[in-house]
Amino acid sequence: MHRWFRKSISVLALISLLFSCLEKRSPNIVLINVDDLGWKDLGFMGSAYYETPNLDALAGQGMVFYHAYAAAANCAPSRACMMSGRNTPSHGVYTVDNSERGHPKTRQLIPTPNRHFLPDSIYTLAMMLRDHGYVNGTFGKWHINEDPLQAGFHVNVGGSHRGNPGSGGYVSPYKIDFIENGPEGEYLTDRLTDEAIRFVKANKESPFFLYLPFYSVHTPIMGKQELIAAFADKPGTNGQDRADYAAMVASVDQNVGRLLAVLDELKLADNTLVIFTSDNGGIRDISYQSPLRAGKGSYYEGGIRVPLVIRWPGKVQAGSKTDVPVTNMDIYPTLKNIIGAKIPDHRQLEGRDLAPLFRNQPLEERALFWHFPIYLQAYNPREDGGKDPLFRTRPGSVIRKGKWKLHHYFEQNDYELYDLEKDPGETTNLAESQPAIRDRMIQLLDDWREQVNAPVPDQANPRYDKEFETNLIKSKLDED
Structure with a gap:
């Protein structure tokens, strides 16, 4: 009886161990x-x-x-x-x-x-x-x-x-x-x-x-x-x-x-x-x-x-x-x-x-960051809703913190600030009307780029042609 009891305890212990393993899997x-x-x-x-x-x-x-x-x-x-x-x-x-x-x-x-x-x-x-x-x-x-x-x-x-x-x-x-x-x-x-x-x-x-x-x-x-x-x-x-x-x-x-x-x-x-x-x-x-x-x-x-x-x-x-x-x-x-x-x-x-x-x-x-120091051309200038008729995006970085989202584009060193709570479609740029928020977001973005050693392109492209670009934008917008 005693031996049977000890065997029963051993079996129960083994079953318990197996269930424990299954639970911890x-x-x-x-x-x-x-x-x-x-x-x-x-x-x-x-x-x-x-x-x-x-x-x-x-x-x-x-x-x-x-x-x-x-x-x-x-x-x-x-x-x-x-x-x-x-x-x-x-x-x-x-x-x-x-x-x-x-x-x-x-x-x-x-x-x-x-x-x-x-x-x-x-x-x-x-x-x-x-x-x-x-x-x-x-x-x-x-x-x-x-x-x-x-x-x-x-x-x-x-x-x-x-x-x-x-x-x-x-x-x-x-x-x-x-x-x-x-x-x-x-x-x-x-x-x-x-x-x-x-x-x-x-x-x-x-x-x-x-x-x-x-x-x-x-x-x-x-x-x-x-x-x-x-x-x-x-x-x-x-x-x-x-x-x-x-x-x-x-x-x-x-x-x-x-x-x-x-x-x-x-x-x-x-x-x-x-x-x-x-x-x-x-x-x-x-x-x-x-x-x-x-x-x-x-x-x-x-x-x-x-x-x-x-x-x-x-x-x-x-x-x-x-x-x-x-x-x-x-x-x-x-x-x-x-x-x-x-x-x-x-x-x-x-x-x-x-x-x-x-x-x-x-x-x-926390802040979320995106970094894109390159170009990505448009799909459809009339439909894309991107940066401009030629590009879905141009070189830049983006930060979101709370309801605020800041875009920084490197070519003209320009900024766009949006209140996503009121403006999820990013239609109204508040960079000039909300300078304190803009500057705080800029500082957070600058600090992050320095921390992660993010490359920021600053070398001018010798092939860039402003007149050509302007005429190409016009032609894209005039296309049926």
Whole structure:
């Protein structure tokens, strides 16, 4: 009897230990990063045209961040910032390809050279998770080196230096790297989700990091025909009216729904932290983000503000919302602290841990910074709403703190100050009427640039031609 009792205690202790281990197991992480999805391109963000029932349900199960930002206004630098936890001056990825964009006679300054890939010295988010027991898989657009397996992932499907799927590339046979062709006509968003689901099923017994950076909704705009037909007769509103783009958004929504259903089926949802966001603002020529100004490539709100939802059952209150300004650089330190990770140099991280918001605790107000010492030409001068008809943005820096946002453009050393609380469309420049606030923001921006050694171009471009620039602007505005 005594021996049986001791054996029973041992079994109970073992069971208790097993349950303790299960409770302490690090959460699975699913990070969904849609390409060029605008801040208002979702039902839960206020769109009356796009239909996103699965993402609307996800938003109701987690926390919605209404003032979430990408750390850069276009693809490669935003992804470099998110994966490194560092701002653009720390890694030198400012844009896609070269920094001398637009006509050379319209650029007053010699821009800062651009680094195409994230430096090998960077200890990435994926490396941190790999070194703390995670199995990492990425399925889709990578864009910050040749192969994500070099940056901490164990599995890669479809990710390389490529920034878009190529002409006609949303259907098989594909034009991207590291993927086998499926049946002719297979849709890329469906295929990437199939691969992601296979990864989840294969790794359900251990903590996994699933990075799902869809190529959608980047150009070329190619929706599935049956979904395009579903939107063909639906009336649009306020610059949101393209059935082919709505079809791409709907495909993303359907596939996110498929993935979440698998997490439920495998009983993984309760221990899985899901993050849904976009890498930058949407292209305004395709979809307006009103009341926000401009779109992808611009450092006005429409170019950098993005949707963000975080769901973590039992840890993040369902249906919660916040207006606290956050950035995609916050994802790395948040996950680091959640799993109790150690990294070689914690000072590399320029974001902050968002977990206190999950517990309804306040975060100390901070400034957010953007630095873009290069040029990015216009898409459509009549539609972009950017810096001017020739450029979505010109070399400059931006700071937001509280409700105030300051732009500093280097060519003329000019400033724009906006009250985002009253003027989210950045229509009224208060730089002259609010000099005290302007000067305080300028000092914060100057101090930050000095702290991070941000390059500020000051060499005049000998090819610049003022008359040529003036005439080109006029001709662009006169075009039908």
